[in-house]
Amino acid sequence: MTIMDFFPVFTALSCIFLGALVGGRLAALCHVPRVTGYLLAGMVLSPSLAHLLGWHPILKPEALHTLDLLSQVALGMILLSIGGQLRPENLRRWRHRILLFSLAETGLTLLLVGGAAVVVNLLFLRYAVPGLSLAMTTFYLVVFLGIISVATAPAATLMVVRECESEGPLTQATLTLVGLNNILALFGFVLAAHWLVKPSEGMAPLLGQLLSPILVGGVVGLLLAIWAERLDKGNEFKLLLLGGVVLVTVMCRLLQCDPLLAHLALGASLANGSPRWHRLAAALQEIDYPVYVAFFVLAGANLHFETLAHIGLLGIGYVIARTAGKIGGAWLGARLGRFGERMRRWTGMTLLAQAGVAIGLADSLSRQWPAGGAMVETVVLGSVVIFELIGPLAVRHGLVRAGEVPILSLLEKRAPEGAFEGLHHVVQHFRSSLGIPAGHRLKDPGDILVRHVMRRNVETLCENTPFNELLRLIAHSRYDRFPVVDQEDRFVGMVDYSEIRSLLFEPSLAQLIVASDLVHTARAQLHPDQSLREALEEVQQHPDISYFPVVDPERGSCLLGILSQNDLLAAFRKQGK
Structure with missing residues (x-):
């Protein structure tokens, strides 16, 4: 292989990072989360949009396929951070109340999405899979769409929290609920797929699907926790975590088990098993941002715009029902768990984002149940385009209205006024480097x-x-x-x-x-x-x-x-x- 064989990948990486820089600045100018700007940059670069508009794709599908490992590693790092929220002290803080909150929120979401699927399919679509009656097809759609709707995008939620410098009880509860939501969605999907799609298989494959990712993540996490005790420098912690995330990703590919659950288990075992977890988490935050940015641009580039035309009544019902379920379920869960008024009003907004976990489940279903899974995948892919755009905005809105974001962190995200201002700053810095006093000072922050x-x-x-x-x-x-x-x-x-x-x-x-x-x-x-x-x-x-x-x-x-x-x-x- 020559260097030219890697040219599309290098070109894609340069477009990804430079496009993210432009998208993030434009997002700041429009006062929206930078995550949205990264996603929009990926959409502009995507082969799907290029196909719809009839222009030459900037990012080649082959390059995106090659960079899929980067996306998996980035998602693994994000899920490691989310798994780190599943510590006993976090759960003991609210005791059974956070479990009531999670069950009420996920339960109402599943109920409303399932109800929407029943109404749309029985009254309007009347879609029946070959070999199944209309009623049984509807039941399958209710179960799988309901379970997938529970999943919340950990990446978008975590990135908005970090960008806004949000801190407080609602922020902590949101990150914990994201972890619980995805665990429930992953376990529920495995059980439903086994009982409905492959009922003839025994219990051994089911237990393997459920336990193998937990064992992989848990064992690797404990080994890393032991190794971390022999390290003392921040750079060594970074290498340890990166190596651990990549190791879990590769092992899951070899064992054909779920990497999402494995990385959640990795984060949970590290957080609960390592006395140096806080130093490990701080070291991870020093290196993860460029990887996260690439993840969101790649997520935008992999969105399927053509599915929006096929989303239909079922997709519209899914989007509306899931939104109502998350907001209403969070209100109900906070009330049952005796949380405060701000938690009741705004937590649901912070749980709307949906992306990678839902796409992964839909893709798995389409492979296990081709006859009906393709329809579910179309609905999920089309709705993800919508939730990826409105999700980060909703997360930030909820955090801001809950009072956990300092106003200054919103005001400071202003983009430069133009190229001339940037040129002026460069000239001033160059003058300072030559020892010539600069003639401009910023306004006193006092x-x-x-x-x-x-x-x-x-x-x-x-x-x-x-x-x-x-x-x-x-x-x-x-x-x-x-x-x-x-x-x-x-x-x-x-x-x-x-x-x-x-x-x-x-x-x-x-x-x-x-x-x-x-x-x-x-x-x-x-x-x-x-x-x-x-x-x-x-x-x-x-x-x-x-x-x-x-x-x-x-x-x-x-x-x-x-x-x-x-x-x-x-x-x-x-x-x-």
Whole structure:
């Protein structure tokens, strides 16, 4: 083989990364998630769109096929991160409530999508697979479309969370629910395919399909966790994780088992088995972005636009029913699990994205059940085009409305004004390199207001929270200081973990104490209309305080949010670039 044999692949990679750069900038200019820009860039480069418009394809189908391994590795890295959310402390934080949430959300989605399939097929399409009656064909469509509708795209969801710098209880719950949704979809699909498509096969193949990916991911994860104990440098952690993801991908191909479930198991076993999981996850985040970007461009390039013309009533019903099921099911699940109002209203929006997992299940069904699976695959491929476009927008909308995205992270994503501004910056930097003083300075970031940086969706304690419940909340939170509010959300004071540790050794007092007994007046409070310069002065006076309450004095000291030292310093760093 010569270098020219790889020319289409190298050309495709250059188009992918440069196209992603352009698409991401245009997305920022339009105030939409960059993920959407990457997908649109892939769509513009796709052979499918080129075929519809009659132009020469920029990305060759052969090159896309060669780069499929890159997509699988990228999806494996994403699922590893999602699997890392399935830690006991995350599940114990909500205990059975998160399982109620997940079952209600997935159950209502499956029910509505199945109902839509019944209505459309029995009343309008009347489609029957050869060898099956109309009723049985409809039943098969109900089962498989319902199960596939449960799946949520982990890649788009995780990328929007990272881009928006979202942080809070809804963000944590969303990532956990994405993992649970996909586990339920994968297990449900394997069981349904076995009982409906291949009922003559014994239990051994079924157990092999269910257990082999878990064993592959779990064993590799435990081996990596042991190996990680012998490493200490961040670069070594990166190599370890990349090697592990590729190893699991290759092993799943050799064993012909599901790589999606295997990578979820890899992440879960690493997160639960390695004392250095947080360092491993941080190392992964330092290298994964270019791979994720390539994944989304390739996902856009592999979308089948021709299926939109064939999506028909069944596809329209699928899109509407799945959207209603996710939003309504999340509201119901949050209510049954006794979650807050923001979780009820906005979690469903963050679960709308759908892509790789659904496509993989539909493709598997079309191979196992060609007569009816082709129709299901057409519906799924057509709907994925829609959900890939609206999904990232819905995820960001839900996170922003839940108050877990700092406003500054939305404002700073503005694209450059034009080529002349870029030329000006290059000239200024060149002057600086030659020792010639630059004549331009950025606006002082200290003029930004606290309201633009604070986080609004805050974990608070009610003043009558019992001591044992308070300890449980603290044990599953990243914070060491908690704002306490009264029944009308007025700020009462702060509870500091360091000041209540002594009570852990007085169990007789624990039954008598509530949060209000432990409150101390906050040494420093911020107002939403204070400048960051004033906030920085407060931080310098209290360097030992990591989180500052933000209250509104005009509304009776109502708690609006918190401002962390990290967010404050990051705002100065970003705006000062």
